[in-house]
Amino acid sequence: KNEVEQSPQNLTAQEGEFITINCSYSVGISALHWLQQHPGGGIVSLFMLSSGKKKHGRLIATINIQEKHSSLHITASHPRDSAVYICAVVRGGADGLTFGKGTHLIIQP
Amino acid sequence: GAGVSQTPSNKVTEKGKYVELRCDPISGHTALYWYRQSLGQGPEFLIYFQGTGAADDSGLPNDRFFAVRPEGSVSTLKIQRTERGDSAVYLCASSLTGKTEAFFGQGTRLTVV
Numbered sequence: 001k002n003e004v005e006q007s008p009q010n011l012t013a014q015e016g017e018f019i020t021i022n023c024s025y026s027v028g029i030s031a032l033h034w035l036q037q038h039p040g041g042g043i044v045s046l047f048m049l050s051s052g053k054k055k056h057g058r059l060i061a062t063i064n065i066q067e068k069h070s071s072l073h074i075t076a077s078h079p080r081d082s083a084v085y086i087c088a089v090v091r092g093g094a095d096g097l098t099f100g101k102g103t104h105l106i107i108q109p
Numbered sequence: 110g111a112g113v114s115q116t117p118s119n120k121v122t123e124k125g126k127y128v129e130l131r132c133d134p135i136s137g138h139t140a141l142y143w144y145r146q147s148l149g150q151g152p153e154f155l156i157y158f159q160g161t162g163a164a165d166d167s168g169l170p171n172d173r174f175f176a177v178r179p180e181g182s183v184s185t186l187k188i189q190r191t192e193r194g195d196s197a198v199y200l201c202a203s204s205l206t207g208k209t210e211a212f213f214g215q216g217t218r219l220t221v222v
Contacts, residue, residue, distance in 0.1 A: 004151075030208070033210075033211070042213070042216070043152075043200065043202075045212065048209075048210045088152075096154045096157045097144075097211065098154065099144075099151035099152045099153070100151050102150075102151050
């Protein structure tokens with residue numbers, strides 16, 4: 001079993017819909033990252049969080065440390081949000097990131 | 110520089126050849142990471158440098174893979190006797206201390222034919 005599991009693996013939605021991507025992990029962590037990867041490989045860090053909730057524009061990330069679960073929400077989704085969204089954790093006492101396999105999101109106009 | 114720079118962006122090599130992939134991190138970032146991403150998969154950790162030393166090289170798949178960071182800045186990932194299974198996108202990331210936000214390069218797409 002992977003240490004970081006994401007769901008869904010693929011998601012297609014219509015423009016304007018509210019999007020939720022989930023991440024569950026099975027190890028103790030010191031931080032969790034949400035990353036965005038567009039075709040061509042470039043990865044952009046969206047959030048780094050260790051507790052609570054963060055918001056940036058239309059993106060919201062939450063984490064529940066006790067339940068070992070995080071969610072990424074996109075409000076008023078737009079076709080330019082189409083990308084792979086990756087959850088990655090920093091395991092407690094370690095360095096470097098352990099990645100989920102990603103969620104491939106397509107927003108149709 | 111303004112961001113993490115990786116060169117080359119694409120590399121095609123023949124099976125059995127030696128390749129070097131370069132990563133130029135953000136100036137002042139002490140932590141540098143190499144990851145490998147195969148098609149349809151999330152990135153996998155290869156090696157982590159803190160300064161000049163490899164703090165964790167547990168992700169290197171075998172002894173054909175080696176990485177250096179001699180002056181604590183630019184890093185080179187070296188692959189000997191390349192195999193077709195080494196084909197992937199090799200990603201480099203840096204962060205200020207290792208416990209802060211990581212910034213990724215655009216990756217080097219390696220194709221072994």
